[in-house]
Amino acid sequence: MIERRSPIPVSQAIQYVMDQIKPLPIEKTNLSKANGRILREPIVASHAVPPFNRSAYDGYAIRSKDTKGASVHHPISFRVIGEIGAGTVPNVPVGKHEAYRIMTGAILPEQADAIVMLEKTTKMIDGFKLQEPLQAGDHVSFKGEDAERGEVLIKSGTKIHPGTIALLATFGYAEVDVSTKPVVGLLATGTELLDVTEQLQLGKIRNSNGPMVQAQLNRLGIECHYYGVMSDNLQKCTEVMAQALQETDILITTGGVSVGDYDYLPAIYDRLGAEVLFDKVMMRPGSVTTVATKGDKLLFGLSGNPSACFTGFELFTRPAILTMMGSNEPYLPSIEAQLGEDFIKKNPFTRFIRGVWEMTEQGVVAKPAGFNKSNAVSSIARGNCLIVLPSGSSGYEKGMRVGILLLGMEQGEAVWRL
Amino acid sequence: MIERRSPIPVSQAIQYVMDQIKPLPIEKTNLSKANGRILREPIVASHAVPPFNRSAYDGYAIRSKDTKGASVHHPISFRVIGEIGAGTVPNVPVGKHEAYRIMTGAILPEQADAIVMLEKTTKMIDGFKLQEPLQAGDHVSFKGEDAERGEVLIKSGTKIHPGTIALLATFGYAEVDVSTKPVVGLLATGTELLDVTEQLQLGKIRNSNGPMVQAQLNRLGIECHYYGVMSDNLQKCTEVMAQALQETDILITTGGVSVGDYDYLPAIYDRLGAEVLFDKVMMRPGSVTTVATKGDKLLFGLSGNPSACFTGFELFTRPAILTMMGSNEPYLPSIEAQLGEDFIKKNPFTRFIRGVWEMTEQGVVAKPAGFNKSNAVSSIARGNCLIVLPSGSSGYEKGMRVGILLLGMEQGEAVWRL
Known part of the structure; x- marks a missing residue:
């Protein structure tokens, strides 16, 4: 029996995830450790700046x-x-x-x-x-020309960067309210997966998604509880995930979400009593990205293909984590760029192509980072952006204006626009 | 006696610093800790990708x-x-x-x-x-369609991000050669400086530069050896700095570089036998930014004004540190933007204005982040870029095309262009 899933637009999938988010508790942190955290109180001027003429x-x-x-x-x-x-x-x-x-x-x-x-x-x-x-x-x-006493200078929900630190120090915030961090679990599934330390074997590949998602979490300042690699075994995977759900706020898996005979994630979600929010998104790569909830917990079923896994994390998991932490700018920042090469494949679903952007005499130009099938791991390593090619076109030509999502930035955007 | 210094262009000052840089040693790190480090070996495909059809x-x-x-x-x-x-x-x-x-x-x-x-x-x-x-x-x-065995996929000198991690994992780099990190010392000087935990006193302000520069270093993945705050005392500051030079590769100070009677940095450099590369740069804020060398050590004398201190770090210290670590993209990435407000002050020196950029219907628009004297601490907290207004103009008008330097990004640029 072939399962037919109903794909939903990316923006709707994001909204389904966002609707589930509950904010994490607040904790105090020392100013010296606050860089990169999400502020959970406004910064209020405790005195005029300058404090005197x-x-x-x-x-x-x-x-x-x-x-x-x-x-x-x-x-x-x-x-x-x-x-x-x-x-x-x-x-x-x-x-x-x-x-x-x-x-x-x-x-x-x-x-x-x-x-x-x-x-x-x-x-x-x-x-x-x-x-x-x-x-x-x-x-x-003059006293107060930079800020008046009592003025709210920075809103709660802002990511703390070095400039924020300077302001907090100025006003005597030796400690500051920030969000606690979610406990995030990660499990890579697939009988074909070898550990990075293992010799290559015919028919197998090394697990790159596990280390990559750990690094994507690290980029957000989040440590992950890594449950390692598991073969495609329905019973064992269900047991590990049931245990992991006890120990985490968010559980990320890679692999097992497609329609193959060993893609057990749908069956595992069913056994766990998790409610699937969506299991098909109108995007390439990553159309099989699945998100489910179990009580207050979120389960991200990312694709086993590295580029699809990467994209699923950046589009869904990243804003979910930032929103849980109270961020008011959880989405990847985007700018407009000129497409630097033709991309003439048909586009039934919106494409997110790993790309390299750079500033040129003609403005910002973005090119695909290389080979663009969803299993192309080298293009993730070369890319610094995702080029967004909306569906419904028969192809895109060099010189066309396209949106690009910037990767690895401190800042974000308040709304999803692409 | 009033000291007359000869200002040099920003690009020349950067070059003077870069000419002094010697690369730090290489060390091996475990893949799980490699994110954010600078790669010091190329990533070579140890097998074809895919490894089989x-x-x-x-x-x-x-x-x-x-x-x-x-x-x-x-x-x-x-x-x-x-x-x-x-x-x-x-x-x-x-x-x-x-x-x-x-x-x-x-x-x-x-x-x-x-x-x-x-x-x-x-x-x-x-x-x-x-x-x-x-x-x-x-x-x-097909076997090898993504990469052939032996192909160099990523160059040495690249910053490792999650996509790089995926590639390293694929090819079995359980350990990878990265740069060691420099030991960076930081000393804030100024009789007017209170600690963040202290009550405000008339005529004094809390030390914001110390925590801010620590966070700027933290953003580069660098821990700093913090020597705290010192009053303007020539003898004591000289002693602390002499000791600090024994313990660090780079020594950053804030304050003491202007031409006031208590600006002791020039005298301290003299006593330490440090050679001043420059002590006046054609930029605002931060024209008094001073850089000196003592043997292989670099001394950055950043201004005591928070915005000038911030800018001096990002323009000079950041690329110096990244280059020491072998980065081939040490400069802040830049894009072109539309100026969102008039800025009609005269520009004898190039201005670096803390700004906020955002994508709009008209493309990227950048506005000054607020109050723009060099002591305006709140504008550093609000800003996500530096708007660059080259010297020689009598003012800039809304809608003009300007370069902006993006802050808090993983990537960089290979050459200084602005």
């Missing part, structure tokens, strides 16, 4: 009104009454034709409203001469 | 010549003589009008040269009927 340059703090009429022919003299380094606080206000020597970042003394840059002055014994007038505010960074 | 679909393996003349009105019958699952090897060749039931990825039996897809057949008691002819090679993945 400060000098933007090395120079002299003066009253601008004392510079009125200064020119080459009528230089005005100032007497230096003290020095303010960054981090020190002056205790006497500036008077008429008085100045403080002041360093970048230092607090302005009382009455001062402008900074004379050092290189605009002519030194004298107890001060300097100035040959041009200043306006109030010249070279001053 | 295999079935691309679930179906039947047959001799194409036996299908000649098959049609709806003249179906041809085949007798099934066995079954080949992926990973198993058939021991009897296919004869005339014989077939093996075969699964995706399984090896073709002798004499077979085509695969009939399961859904194209009508089942009979001991076999199936076929209503259309096949060509030799239909639905077969």
